[in-house]
Amino acid sequence: MSVIDITIVILFLIATLWVGFKKGKHVRSFKDFSVGTKNYSLPVLVSTTAATWLGGGDSVGLASEIFRYGFPVFFFYSFQMIMDLFMAFIVAPRMKGHNTGISLGDMIEPHYGKVGRIIISLVAVLKTFGNVGIQVSAIGAVMEVFLSIPQTYGAIIGMGIIILYTSFGGIRAVVFTDVLQFAFLVVSIPLVANLLLSHFGGFISFWEMLPATHTSLSQTAAPSKFLIAIALSQLTPLNPLLIHRFFLNKDVQLMKRSLAITAAIEVPFFFFVTIIGLSAFLLYPDITPNSAFVHMIITTIPVGVKGLAAAGLIAIIMSSADSAVNLNSILFMNDIVRPLSKNRFSEDSLVKATKYFNFFSGVASVVVALMFTSILDLMLYFMAFWTPIALVPILGIVFKAKASPKTFLYGAFSGVVGLILWGQLEGELASLIPAFAIGPIANAIVFIGRYHLVDKKNAKHSKKPSRLTREFTPLK
Numbered sequence: 060m061s062v063i064d065i066t067i068v069i070l071f072l073i074a075t076l077w078v079g080f081k082k083g084k085h086v087r088s089f090k091d092f093s094v095g096t097k098n099y100s101l102p103v104l105v106s107t108t109a110a111t112w113l114g115g116g117d118s119v120g121l122a123s124e125i126f127r128y129g130f131p132v133f134f135f136y137s138f139q140m141i142m143d144l145f146m147a148f149i150v151a152p153r154m155k156g157h158n159t160g161i162s163l164g165d166m167i168e169p170h171y172g173k174v175g176r177i178i179i180s181l182v183a184v185l186k187t188f189g190n191v192g193i194q195v196s197a198i199g200a201v202m203e204v205f206l207s208i209p210q211t212y213g214a215i216i217g218m219g220i221i222i223l224y225t226s227f228g229g230i231r232a233v234v235f236t237d238v239l240q241f242a243f244l245v246v247s248i249p250l251v252a253n254l255l256l257s258h259f260g261g262f263i264s265f266w267e268m269l270p271a272t273h274t275s276l277s278q279t280a281a282p283s284k285f286l287i288a289i290a291l292s293q294l295t296p297l298n299p300l301l302i303h304r305f306f307l308n309k310d311v312q313l314m315k316r317s318l319a320i321t322a323a324i325e326v327p328f329f330f331f332v333t334i335i336g337l338s339a340f341l342l343y344p345d346i347t348p349n350s351a352f353v354h355m356i357i358t359t360i361p362v363g364v365k366g367l368a369a370a371g372l373i374a375i376i377m378s379s380a381d382s383a384v385n386l387n388s389i390l391f392m393n394d395i396v397r398p399l400s401k402n403r404f405s406e407d408s409l410v411k412a413t414k415y416f417n418f419f420s421g422v423a424s425v426v427v428a429l430m431f432t433s434i435l436d437l438m439l440y441f442m443a444f445w446t447p448i449a450l451v452p453i454l455g456i457v458f459k460a461k462a463s464p465k466t467f468l469y470g471a472f473s474g475v476v477g478l479i480l481w482g483q484l485e486g487e488l489a490s491l492i493p494a495f496a497i498g499p500i501a502n503a504i505v506f507i508g509r510y511h512l513v514d515k516k517n518a519k520h521s522k523k524p525s526r527l528t529r530e531f532t533p534l535k
Contacts, residue, residue, distance in 0.1 A: 060205055060357070060365055067366030068205055068373065071243065075236050075377065076220050082235035083228010089409045092229030093161045093389045094306045099234060104317040107237035107382075108304050109324050112143075113244065114190075114379030115197035118332055118372060122352035124289075125336030128281035129273025133333040135286045139293040140322045146296055147318035151311050153457045158305045158314075164394030170456050171467040173398050178471060179449045180394030183299040187383040187390070188424060189442040190300075194218075194380035195428035201376065204353050205369040211429055217373065221381045222421035225388075226414050233385045234307070240374035245324070247371025251360055252331035255338040258359070265334075268341055288493045295446055295495075297453050299390070300382050384424070388417035447474030447498025451506045461518060462510045470506030477501025 060068075086092050099107075124132045157166045163183060168176040195214050202213025224232045259265035271278045279286075305314055332352070338359070339351035346354050356368045392413045397404060404412065448471045455462050462470075478498035481489060 060207075060369065061362045063362055064366030064369060065206060067363070068369050071370035071373065072217075072220060075239060075374075076224055078239050079220075079224025079228055079232035079236045083224060083232030086227075086229050086231060086410070088406055089393070089413060090161060091231065092410055092413055093393065095229075095231045095234065097307060097309050099307050101313055101316060101320075103234060103238060104304070104308060104313060105320045105324075106241040107234045107307070108301070108317050109321045110237040110241040110244065110374070110378035111300050111304070111382040112298075112321060112379075113325070113328060113375055115194055115376045117329065118248070118375045119197060119201075119349070119352045121329060121332045122336035122339065123348040125333050126340045126348040126351040128279055128285075129269065129337065129340070130333065131276050131279040131281055131286060132289065133329055134276065135289045136293060136329055137326050138290045139329075140326050142294050142296050143318050143322035143325065146301070147315050147322060150296065150457055151305070151315035151318060153459075154305050154314070155311045157456060158309070158311065161306065162389050162393045163299065163302055164390070164398070166456065167394075167453075168398075170462070170464075171452060172464040175452070175464055175467045176398060177395055179452070180390045182445045182448050184387055184390050184395070186442045186445040187299055187387045188420070190383045191380055191387065191421070191424040192428040194376050194383070195425050198373065198376045198380065199429070201353060201369075201372055204357060205373070214425060214429060217377065218380065218421065218425045221377055221384060222418055222425075225381050225385045225421070226418040229414075229417075230307070230385055230389075233381045236381060237378050240378040243367070243371045243374040244378070245328075247364075247368045247374075248328060248331045248335075250364060251356065251368045251371075252334040254360060254364065255334055255355065259338070259341070265337075265341075269337060273337065273340065284491050284493070287491060291493060291496045295450070297450055299445070300379075300386060302453070303382075303386050303389070384417060384421045387420055388413050391416055391420070443478065443495050443498075444475060446495055447471075447478045447502055450499045451502040455506065455510070460507075460510055461514065462506060463514050463517075466506055466509045466514055469509055470502040473505040474498040474502030 121132070121136060124136075160166060162180075164176040164180050167179050171179075195218055198217035199210040199214030202208060202217055203210040206213065208216075224236065256262055256265055259268065266274065272280050304317075305311070308314055335355050336351050339346065339355050342359065343351075343354060352372070356365055356372070360368055392409065396412075397409070451470055451474070452462070452467045475498065477500065478494050481492075481497040482494040
């Protein structure tokens, strides 16, 4: 890249660090670090939700699959809008009263006890840690291409900036850097797509150049299992990062509007990424699919815009990584360490411990991603356990199913067994439906069955609280 483009990227990184430290300097308590003032405005909520939700997989990853299989991937990928509208209009209004705490565990424990709190938070930590590992690799690769530095150093620089401002300023630093990063990505990606369309003489000319395999659902070369897996993964609600956004404002109606706006932003964003992926297919059909997005920025975009586009892509990756690093420390300290220690931390020591864990877990994620790929593979494997264990019981809380801690445990165990056993099966059906979709189904069958056969019947005969929940005191 030219000096101008490199300067734009460096200025963006400096601005990100400056915003993180400036907005995070007023952290005084664990609440400040975890949820801030809980009264963020709608524009801020939209920015942090959309920036967090749109990660490297939604840009570089999506462009790669579009390059391989074309428009059908965009069609199934856009199912995420259905999930976000479900979260906005069905889940969000029912979160009232559940988002008064600091983190997910404060919502879980009154229903499933301390054991439920720790189990769900543990799988959430594994999921967010794995997510950080993915972003480490992505940011290293992108920095290598744009700044001509080795991938390892690029990952250290990019993640180093994130670790510094998240450790210092917590959620306040994350939220306001998300606003900056969202501004870059929402300008740069549409700009790149439109420049590429103008290169082809407009959308109609562009579309007519594409082969039927890349425009038709009936003639696509994409395997059915692959498209089904995309659709199901996009339809899966209640990601830990998204759940935590509910704790950032007491007004659930504001979060409802934020999610609805995010859903409206996503499909155009995916469409612009699709344009970039298909343009790479037409102009450079012999490149590797994984390099499609970055290659288009490097080779096709003019000076100045290239730097803006590079900063926008880095912003997409950073906005997901900083949220995951921050949430990891909050969940670990508030929902695992604090309950196990019987809340013996003073406010000051809790804040310091959380900041230290944020720093060292962030560093550990970089080390693991760069040096110990086998450990990272294990972490990525355990990411799959979030949905079979946590999805059904959290929806149970949202829809006011007063299930017992035992019902939660039976359901979670069934979900894990279903996930593992289905993954070992062979045959057409097993190859068509991914294991991560079977786990929640197994959990739901046991959870709902026991709830109706046991918990509801017991509730009619006794109002006595469960042994696991009667001593619960919300963590302030």
